[in-house]
Amino acid sequence: MVLINTENCKDSIEALKKERDYIEQLKATLNKNTPSRSSEEKHNYHTEYRAKNKTKLYQQKMDYYYTHKPEVSEYAKQYYLRRKEEILRRKKENYENNKDFYLREMKDYRIKKKQQQKETPENQ
Numbered sequence: 001m002v003l004i005n006t007e008n009c010k011d012s013i014e015a016l017k018k019e020r021d022y023i024e025q026l027k028a029t030l031n032k033n034t035p036s037r038s039s040e041e042k043h044n045y046h047t048e049y050r051a052k053n054k055t056k057l058y059q060q061k062m063d064y065y066y067t068h069k070p071e072v073s074e075y076a077k078q079y080y081l082r083r084k085e086e087i088l089r090r091k092k093e094n095y096e097n098n099k100d101f102y103l104r105e106m107k108d109y110r111i112k113k114k115q116q117q118k119e120t121p122e123n124q
Contacts, residue, residue, distance in 0.1 A: 004022055009015040016035035023031060034041075050057060065072055080087065095102060 004026075007015070007018050009018060013036065019031075020035045020037075022028070023034065037045075
């Protein structure tokens, strides 16, 4: 590491801003953590990273799942048991809020099944 400059700063925030200016000017890659980065910048960085590395992150997730399958299954089961009432309440609430949609879907499904039964002979 090379000392670029010595500065007299009022406080640590000003020092971090100066450090960030130098990192951006020199396009330095040694320091991975950008000082004084706003939450919006962090959000944008993580969003871009996830978009660029979507397949890599998915593969890591699947590798973890398959190597820890019993633990993941047990955790999911325990999670459901702990929050069973809340989950059922939300499902019921969702059904009540979208009742027309669900009834229409069930009606369309029954009509479609009847048509399929008429089209295919039963004694084949």
